[in-house]
Every structure is written in structure tokens, then in C-alpha cells.
Amino acid sequence: MKDTQYFAPETLNDALKLLGKYEKGISVLAGGTDLVRNMNLEFRIPSNVLWIGHLGLDYVRSTEGLIHIGGATRMQTAGASKLLERKATALWQAASKLASPPVRSLATIGGNVCNASPAADTAIALLALGAEVVLVSRRGRRTVPLARFFLGPGKTVRRPDELLLEILVKPTGKGEGSAYAKVGRRQALTLAVLNAAARVKVDAKGKCVSATIAVGAAAPIPVHAVKAEAALVGLPFTEDNLLKAAERAVTETKPIDDVHGTAWYRRKLTRVLVARCLRQAGGLPEKAE
């Protein structure tokens, strides 16, 4: 076996050159909570490692009416962001509860999205927020809606020479909110048995103007529950209507039995968590479930 080479470029240009040169033969290291874990436990040693910690990609900022989240933004940074807390609440909730404080000081949102776990906390929140990802390579840059980013567990449309530069989120405006909910086997340091997120806009008359719903750990990729959304948009935003939408979401998932939970339980949770997110995002009171 050839010795592993380690690169820590100081500029984006140098990083993209390396990605272009090695393509599949180079692994991007952002936080390391997946990559280094796999090196430790599964002896999956990359031939080349590209650390992106020097590229200045750990940021959350607002420009031209959009929230820009750097590809290497750590959960800790996102959890401390007042901007996300107010304008992209679902993502803030997902990031600030993920795993544990020592993991949150390492793990990045870009890594969470690119590793494409169907249960990825921040990916579910971002999907519900209608986020887009910006991919760059030496060939140029392209913007992909997150709803078209995931192909399967660990598989995305990111090409081997591309780097996830940043994530774009439209901040929630007047009459609009978002929320994230997760059930794990314990409170912390746990994978979601099921997670969900929603973004809802309600007009002055109490009508649902728009809704985006995402469900995680219920299919090979994060589920964008479009039928549930259609069941809600245009109707009065009431407890009855949101429950119908949540029931609809159950039909859009394909959960399996695994060590974390059963398909049956995941279907039950889908209804409960989608409803919970919708209530919170749309400003309706909590209900005993």
C-alpha cells in the first residue's frame, strides 16, 4: 500500500487543483467525525487527505437576502448563530442538538450533507428549508437544490473533483417559520430513529401559503414529502389540516426495520414528528400526542 499523503492547502484554488488531480483518490477532510472514525475503526485509510480547515469556510452570514453557510461550518458555529436561530430555526435546532459538544466543535454541516446519511440531522433541516448547495471545481461552479442532491446512502451528485463551497438558505420572513424534531434512542450522541423538519408560511387570514416537509431515516435518502406539502398549501393552517398532511407524509416514506427501530415505529413517528414540526413552524400550540 502506498503511503497516505496529507494536504492542507491555504487557498481554494490549490484545493480545487488537488481535487482535480486526484479525483476519487482524494478524501476531503472537514471535521473528521466520519472520515477519521472510519480510519480508526474500519481501517479505511484514504490514499490522499485534503484538509479544508484553512480555506475560511466556517461561517454563517447574510448577503443579498440569502443566508450563506460555509461548507466547513461547524455545528458549534451554526448553534451559536443568532441569524440561524431566528431565520433558519430548523437548521439551528438540528445543529445545536447534534451528538455532543466535543463532536459539535468538529463536525461540519458540509460533511453532514456530503456524507449523505439518510438520517443526517442538518441535511433533513436544510431540505425542509429549501436549501441549495454550491459546488465548485476547476471547471466552474454550479448550484444544486438539496432536493436533487442525494442519490443514495453515501451517494450524492457531487462529482469527485467538486468541493461543496457553501449552502444557501432563504431566510424565513413574516408569517413564516421552520422547525426540526428528532427521536433517537437517547437524548444525546445518537442517530435519529426518525427525524423531520418543516418550513411553513401562513398569511394574515391563517391560510397556509407554502410548506416544505422533510423526513429522515425513513428511506435510502432524505425524503422530500411533496404530497404532504400539497395536502396543506392553500388550506387554512389548522390542527386538522396539518394532521392530514402528516398522515400523507407517512405514505411517501419507505422505512425499514434495523437496529435503531422498526419500520412500524418509524411510520408512527413520521406522523407525530411531521405534525410537531408543522405546528412549531406555523405557530400553532403544542398538542399532547
Next chain:
Amino acid sequence: MAKTTITFKLNGKRVQVEAPVTTNLLSLLREHLQVTGPKFGCEQGNCGACTVLLDGEPVNSCLVLAPTVEGREVTTVEGIGTPEKPHPIQAAFHDRYGAQCGFCTPGMVVSAYALLRKNPHPSREDVVNAIVGNVCRCTGYNKIVESVLAAAEKMR
């Protein structure tokens, strides 16, 4: 194995060490620098026994690739206090039975230290949230939480 030279600040002192580029920070500390406070637990960020401060923030050292600490600052439990001059957190763990077998203690102390530096007036819930990443199989956590709260009071 391709080796690399890593220079960083460890517990306030500049150190230089040669290690394979695939080494994680925990192995670098324990096996290359003989700093054995951080413990080898799960190697996947689930137990917190290897918690150290990296640039002032708690991290699982087993998940940090060693070359990435180049030019940065690492603090282990050894840098927080010594047996002769224990930090108030360490003294509180001693006085209030916050440690039993002791395996989780270095990580617990580091997580508690990170909390108290940011928040000198933590509630019980704040303490619990700060140490959720540190698993203890002996104490049932109550004595640990009490120790951290007592240390906070003493430090104010």
C-alpha cells in the same frame, strides 16, 4: 509510513513531534508524546474519554487527524491542573467523589472546564448538557454534576 513533523502548543508549551500523517491526535498525545491523561475509549466520538481542548474548544481527540493541529493549541487534563496544584474542578471531583474508576474523569474535567470558562453560573441542566458527550459507567453522573456545580461556586 510517510511521516510528518507537527509543531503545536501543548499545555502551554511548544512541542514538535514526528508521526505518520494518518495518526489521530489521541495516539499522538499518548504514544508519541507520553501524555496519557486523555484515554483511549471508543475511537469514534461516542465516549468522550479522550476529550481535550483544541483552540479552547472541547473535541474528541480520537477524531482529530494529528497533522491538522499544526500551529494550534491543545490542552489536556494535565494542562488544567496537577496533583500538587489541582484546579478547583479537579479538587471538587476529589472531594465529592466525582471519580470512581477514573477512566472518564480526564474527559469529564476537560468538558467541565470548557463549560465553566464560558459560563461561570451554570444551572444543573447546563452542566448535564456540557457533559452529555462523556460517558461514565460508575457514578451514575450525580456526583459528577455535583462536583462541577461545587467547582463553579468556588471559582466565582
